[in-house]
Amino acid sequence: MGFLKIDHVTKSFGALTVLHETNIAVEEGEFLVLVGPSGCGKSTLLSMIAGLEPTTSGDISINGRSMNGVRPADRNIAMVFQSYALYPNMNVGENISFGLEMHGVPKAERDKAIDQVADLLQIRHLLKRKPGQLSGGQRQRVAMGRALVRDPDVFLFDEPLSNLDAKLRVDMRTEIKKLHQKLGTTIVYVTHDQIEALTLSTRIAVMFGGHVQQLGTPKEIYDNPANMFVAGFMGSPSMNLFPAKIVVQDGTAAAEFALADGGKAHLPFPGDAMTAHDGRDIILGVRPEAVTDELGADRSSNAVHTINARVEVTEPAGSDLFVVTQLGGKEVTARFRADVEAKPGDTFPFAVNMEKAVAFDPETEERIG
Incomplete structure (x- = not known):
């Protein structure tokens, strides 16, 4: 059935349909990457899972519960953005714990969660610093830490590495993969970088023109492309x-x-x-x-x-x-x-x-x- 189920989901803006009937079932603990060129519909789909955009038709459910009409704050998801979206006036520890504080989590529990995440992401030495004192890679770790303390059902990553330089992207890819292997969390990850998709995922949905062109494991996508778009888009150099x-x-x-x-x-x-x-x-x-x-x-x-x-x-x-x-x-x-x-x-x-x-x-x- 799928822990996260996307069932005949479409999205239109007026007469323009940007996402056609889309069906994807994500199992618990799976790492699904949505990959494709700009304008293919991948970020729109992620926004609908998050509740930031309503579906035009179809249904999205998490752990057997329909998300239609459910506010983003009530979906038990955590999102890591491309822009980090950190509060500049708060230090790292405060940024990480802010969401917990807003949900009324007691300070002792918040402190324990910060300690665990700081050790996991190796950012304990940064807890008292402000975002302006951090490098791009450090800011992204903090953004990930803020998502991790929530202990959500699903993590959503929206092109989180696109603002980093090439070497740091490779390093952070490895860190995200190790994190998934350690925690076994359910992740939906959006990127336009096909190497990122092949490296990180357990399954890939290749998207183009608002359609899922192929859904499969990295090996299936690479060795047995369903069509010429997938063949030409996945792989470097391409097929x-x-x-x-x-x-x-x-x-x-x-x-x-x-x-x-x-x-x-x-x-x-x-x-x-x-x-x-x-x-x-x-x-x-x-x-x-x-x-x-x-x-x-x-x-x-x-x-x-x-x-x-x-x-x-x-x-x-x-x-x-x-x-x-x-x-x-x-x-x-x-x-x-x-x-x-x-x-x-x-x-x-x-x-x-x-x-x-x-x-x-x-x-x-x-x-x-």
Whole structure:
């Protein structure tokens, strides 16, 4: 049934529908990330869970209780905002305990809760400081501490790391993940950063145009994208997508596509995959790590096939060398080992693991098979 149930929820502003019928069931202790580009509806959905926005239709329930008409203060949720929203005239300890004080919690209980949260987030040395004396990362810890003392049914995070620099974002991601593992709390987390989504979540809802495009585990979303939007949005670098045609010979289906020199290449699908689609035009999707140099290919796979293609650009990236070539008239990024000698203009063998390849319909953009 789900601890947090979003049941046929829609949201419209006048004639504009920004969230179409949405159904998500979040189990107790789960970490659900809502991810997608700006304007996809993820923050609107979070606001409706929080009670900051009413639903146009449908129902949201927490622990079996419908939230329709329930004030935000009565929902037993805690929210961590992008902007921290700390009171500048209060010190850290006062900021953390303010909500408890407003709910009439006795001072002894408030002090105990502050102590526990301060130790958990390692901010005890900051308790007497004002927000203006803190770094961005420290302010975010305080904002998290203020949510944690509430002991809510559900934590809601609205892009909490977007104001931090790149290194601090990575550090805070790790802290949030450790916190979830330690406490086992139910979290709904909004971000536009797909790496954040893949790193933190137990499940991801990929959103676009007010629709949930796919709901699944990080592995399901990454390895088996439901459509071309999910394939292109999730992953860095994103999945390579290029046109091909399915050709079946001797009972084996292969993806046939053009090379930059005018020739054609064939990459067989494993087993009997795609044999029912002879002659069909497709968009072939392959992750960069599934296109590599021959020695870097997955030796446990029986579906690695080599094609010779021209190197267009090389991009050294420390532990990897990204190599750009052209397949099917589109740029394709391959992930080589860092010490591979591949130079622009060279014709080079690219090893493609077709166990990791997926096919999409060019018209509907949905996955085939």
